[in-house]
Amino acid sequence: QAAEAAASSESELINAIKKGLKERSAALTAELLKTKAALEIIDGELIPALDIVGKGFEKKTVFLPQLLMAAEAASAAFAVIKEGIAASGGASEKKGKIVLATVKGDIHDIGKNIVKAMLENYGYTVIDLGKNVPYQTVIDTVLQNKIKLLGLSALMTTTVANMEETIKLLHQALKDAGEECRIMVGGAVLTADYAEKIGADYYAKDAMESVAIAKEVFGK
Structure with a gap:
């Protein structure tokens, strides 16, 4: 009966x-956390x-309103999981800092927010620059924090050019600063081939x- 429940x-x-x-x-989610591991709830x-x-x-x-509402409901569930992880002292070991941004001109950040929640749940520190982020803001943040992994998101075909820029x-x-940072890109309009073409690493x-x-870049 417990299994059925x-x-x-x-x-x-x-x-x-x-x-x-x-x-x-x-x-x-709070109820499930009593019997299940956080990652089990996320994955399952x-x-x-x-x-x-x-x-x-x-x-x-x-349709879009339903998609947005579902993303918000998932975010609410993620928030409960994050609290649970923090309370149990899990994932307190920080594995590395990652910057995330939705590129200039693009106002969609559902995908980025899900990526952020996932990375945080796996113990990475995320600096979230939000959406419609100017080029210089991305560059300054990466250099000032000596960031080793940057995630860029674009959901509109018109903004992929801004991602490339x-x-x-x-x-x-x-190159000028003698620093290194890997770049991963994502978004509905991208493909692996196109990501490579615009100079992304992943x-x-x-x-x-x-x-x-992230595990590959940071080795943990």
């Missing part, structure tokens, strides 16, 4: 996220829920991929 509460959380129910998602509940909504959005069975200017600034097709990239 667990199974029903699992699907309840996925349903709550899909419906964009923030408070319900947070409450169900939050990411599958966001995948379902994301695929629906691609197929046009889910950000990378070009950063490469020059790093293409992150989703949030989990960005965690794998």
Whole structure:
């Protein structure tokens, strides 16, 4: 019976996220944390829920307001998980600093926010510059903090050119300063080939991929 209850509460959380129910998602997550590890909930509940909504959005069975509400509900669940990790003293070992930014001209930051939450849950420190970030802000932040990994996001075809420009200017600034920083890029309009073409080191097709990239860059 306990197993049945667990199974029903699992699907309840996925349903709550899909419906964009923030408070319900947070409450169900708090309940699940009593019996499950944080990463188990992220991998088994939050990411599958966001995948379902994301695929629906691609197929046009889910529309932007629903996508935004689901992302907010998932963020509420992530917030509960982060509190749980902090309270239990887990992931207190910081593994490295990563800068994230949605490029100049682009006002979409759902994907970036999910990546941020994932990286933080895996113990990385994230400096989030937000959306529509000017080139110089990215460059200054990377150099001042001696950042070894930068994540850039673009969701609009029109802003990919700004991503390319950000990378070009950063490469020059790093060269002048004698510093090194790896760049990962992501966003619905990008492909691995295009990422390589614009000078990025890595293409992150989703949030989990960005965690794998961080592990590779920092060696832990």
